[in-house]
Amino acid sequence: xxxxxxxxxxxxxxxxxxxxxxxxxxxxxxxxxxxxxxxxxxxxxxxxxxxxxxxxxxxxxxxxxxxxxxxxxxxxxxxxxxxxxxxxxxxxxxxxxxxxxxxxxxxxxxxxxxxxxxxxxxxxxxxxxxxxxxxxxxxxxxxxxxxxxxxxxxxxxxxxxxxxxxxxxxxxxxxxxxxxxxxxxxxxxxxxxxxxxxxxxxxxxxxxxxxxxxxxxxxxxxxxxxxxxxxxxxxxxxxxxxxxxxxxxxxxxxxxxxxxxxxxxxxxxxxxxxxxxxxxxxxxxxxxxxxxxxxxxxxxxxxxxxxxxxxxxxxxxxxxxxxxxxxxxxxxxxxxxxxxxxxxxxxxxxx
Numbered sequence: 536x537x538x539x540x541x542x543x544x545x546x547x548x549x550x551x552x553x554x555x556x557x558x559x560x561x562x563x564x565x566x567x568x569x570x571x572x573x574x575x576x577x578x579x580x581x582x583x584x585x586x587x588x589x590x591x592x593x594x595x596x597x598x599x600x601x602x603x604x605x606x607x608x609x610x611x612x613x614x615x616x617x618x619x620x621x622x623x624x625x626x627x628x629x630x631x632x633x634x635x636x637x638x639x640x641x642x643x644x645x646x647x648x649x650x651x652x653x654x655x656x657x658x659x660x661x662x663x664x665x666x667x668x669x670x671x672x673x674x675x676x677x678x679x680x681x682x683x684x685x686x687x688x689x690x691x692x693x694x695x696x697x698x699x700x701x702x703x704x705x706x707x708x709x710x711x712x713x714x715x716x717x718x719x720x721x722x723x724x725x726x727x728x729x730x731x732x733x734x735x736x737x738x739x740x741x742x743x744x745x746x747x748x749x750x751x752x753x754x755x756x757x758x759x760x761x762x763x764x765x766x767x768x769x770x771x772x773x774x775x776x777x778x779x780x781x782x783x784x785x786x787x788x789x790x791x792x793x794x795x796x797x798x799x800x801x802x803x804x805x806x807x808x809x810x811x812x813x814x815x816x817x818x819x820x821x822x823x824x825x826x827x828x829x830x831x832x833x834x835x836x837x838x839x840x841x842x843x844x845x846x847x848x849x850x851x852x853x854x855x856x857x858x859x860x861x862x863x864x865x866x867x868x869x870x871x872x873x874x875x876x877x878x879x880x881x882x883x884x885x886x
Contacts, residue, residue: 578613585613590621608638608860615647624651635667639809640884642672649681658689671808672884674865691715774847774877775839778870781877782849786832794821802871802878831856845872 577600584593594617601610615630628651634644645668652661662685668678694711697704781800788796798817807816824830837851849868855861869881 578610581613581617585617585620590617593617594621606637608634608641612644615644619647619651624655627651640671642668642675642678645671646675646678646681649678649685653681653685653688656688658685658692661685662689674884774841774844778839778847778849778877779837781870782834782837782851782868785879786834789824789832790830792824792830794824797824800879802873802880804871804880805878806881808882828857846870847877 577596581593581596581600584590584596594614597610597614597617601607601614604610611630611634615627615634618624618627618630628648631644631648631651634641635648638644645664649661649664649668652658652664662682665678665682665685668675669682672678691711694707697707698711701707785797785800788800798820805813807813831854833854835852835854837849839847839849841847847870849870851866852863853866854863864884867881867883868879870877871880872878
């Protein structure tokens with residue numbers, strides 16, 4: 536019985552397995568590669584070959600491309616997809632794992648690791664990968680739905696184990712039947728084809744870039760503060776303008792690759808994304824920013840919500856561009872005022 540079924544018109548999945556119920560994983564896998572725009576004709580050709588079922592030829596073209604651009608995120612992502620389609624799961628795991636290390640803020644590689652782990656029935660690892668995808672991108676609906684599928688699989692295993700211990704357990708029998716009915720019916724096996732999917736992606740580290748392609752940093756568009764001007768609180772009203780200037784300078788320091796100035800905009804109590812030490816996080820950021828090539832970071836649609844005189848939440852659209860990667864994402868910063876300066880206490884992707 537087909538496990539992964541065709542879900543998009545442009546790339547078809549030939550993967551097979553023995554049980555139904557996780558067909559969405561195939562759709563997630565294919566949607567993910569469409570979320571990262573192809574940057575060269577050779578990758579476009581490789582994608583076409585994959586759609587035509589010529590995975591070996593697609594892999595050859597992709598590896599030729601990566602031989603000249605070994606750090607290119609799109610090429611590496613496509614290689615991981617092709618390897619998955621060729622049932623080379625362990626090789627694909629290596630590719631996607633490396634992508635999560637180099638681009639920890641992108642949810643798609645985590646999601647695709649979960650796809651492979653689910654195929655291998657390593658549900659604990661799939662669960663962990665999906666939780667990381669959601670942590671990096673809380674509004675990534677595909678990862679949330681896939682995580683629900685994993686929970687269902689794990690519940691099925693637990694109830695089955697309970698019945699092995701006590702076959703007369705009527706409650707476990709009922710629950711197991713419900714879970715199997717849920718996994719074996721109801722859900723569609725594919726998502727509607729809606730063309731290229733522009734998944735919102737968080738910032739990523741720059742890779743090799745061509746300075747000629749970099750445009751000047753656009754000034755942020757500052758929206759009025761959400762505080763009620765009639766309240767007469769001048770401190771709250773001032774917060775919007777002050778934070779706008781702070782973030783403008785922060786983005787400029789980032790674009791100029793001035794690591795010291797960039798890190799100075801983070802508060803001493805900044806909550807690192809994965810709970811690592813401040814020193815470890817700063818070292819990783821410095822390493823990424825100092826990679827060869829230019830960076831462009833710009834902000835638009837800034838909205839500031841002042842919670843107190845010394846705490847506010849800034850929401851905006853962030854654009855990141857390099858020669859090898861172009862992303863846009865909704866960002867949320869929790870800002871706190873220390874010694875008269877607004878600093879970043881928390882940084883996350885979301886609405």
